Amino acid sequence: MTDKRTDLLSVTRALVRFAQMLVVLVMALGAVIFIGLLNGTGKPMPVFTGTLASMDPKTAVLALRIGSIGALCAGAALLPLLRELIRIIDSTRLGDPFIPENARRLRLIGWLLLAFNFCVSSTVSLVTPPRSGITFPFVSLSALLMVLLVFVLARIFESGSQMRAELKDTV
Amino acid sequence: MPVQVQLDELLHARRMTLTELADEVGITIANLSILKTGKAKAMRFSTLEAICKALDCQPGDLLRFEKEG
Numbered sequence: 179m180t181d182k183r184t185d186l187l188s189v190t191r192a193l194v195r196f197a198q199m200l201v202v203l204v205m206a207l208g209a210v211i212f213i214g215l216l217n218g219t220g221k222p223m224p225v226f227t228g229t230l231a232s233m234d235p236k237t238a239v240l241a242l243r244i245g246s247i248g249a250l251c252a253g254a255a256l257l258p259l260l261r262e263l264i265r266i267i268d269s270t271r272l273g274d275p276f277i278p279e280n281a282r283r284l285r286l287i288g289w290l291l292l293a294f295n296f297c298v299s300s301t302v303s304l305v306t307p308p309r310s311g312i313t314f315p316f317v318s319l320s321a322l323l324m325v326l327l328v329f330v331l332a333r334i335f336e337s338g339s340q341m342r343a344e345l346k347d348t349v
Numbered sequence: 350m351p352v353q354v355q356l357d358e359l360l361h362a363r364r365m366t367l368t369e370l371a372d373e374v375g376i377t378i379a380n381l382s383i384l385k386t387g388k389a390k391a392m393r394f395s396t397l398e399a400i401c402k403a404l405d406c407q408p409g410d411l412l413r414f415e416k417e418g
Contacts, residue, residue, distance in 0.1 A: 344391065347388065347389055347390035347391065348389065348390060348391040348392065348393060349376065349380045349381070349383055349384045349389045349391075349392050349393070349396050
């Protein structure tokens with residue numbers, strides 16, 4: 179039972195590590211696109227097809243610029259978030275996740291999650307043409323709920339670590 | 350701490366060492382030392398019961414309250 183749980187944590191840790199590499203890759207791609215566009219000719223790159231190809235060149239370049247800035251901002255929020263997540267996973271694997279540091283880490287993750295969702299949602303709503311129906315322009319409702327959940331978890335970890343400290347001094 | 354643990358005095362009166370008490374009550378020496386030095390924040394009833402049984406005393410013999418200041 180315990181071994182299975184530890185295995186699950188190892189798998190999660192490996193996935194988060196993979197996500198970290200992916201984020202770095204996407205950020206590098208965003209930087210390359212952004213820098214490439216600064217001294218570009220104003221024509222969309224031939225590798226892009228679909229929506230971008232159907233846009234007129236100026237709009238496509240603007241969309242790419244906004245998209246690359248959005249990717250860089252989202253990555254800048256996501257990288258420290260994943261780093262904190264790995265630290266929480268490591269402390270759990272060591273057998274004692276109820277420490278004050280983890281409460282602080284979760285609170286930081288909550289803020290970073292909010293920043294990440296803000297970057298993604300605002301970039302998407304700026305780049306894609308407006309759709310019908312009610313949409314939240316900057317942060318989606320489900321993302322907000324997720325952020326609130328993480329903040330509640332941070333509070334739970336805070337009181338959990340206090341209880342843990344008290345139990346440690348109980349004979 | 351206003352509440353003091355009189356473990357040292359009780360052990361001395363019974364000519365018993367901390368190690369012997371630890372063996373008898375099934376609590377580690379480390380935990381008994383925490384209790385003895387007054388660093389413990391709380392004490393379980395089960396611990397109190399075990400120590401009272403081993404030292405043949407009342408909880409009042411083990412714990413002493415002193416007003417601060």
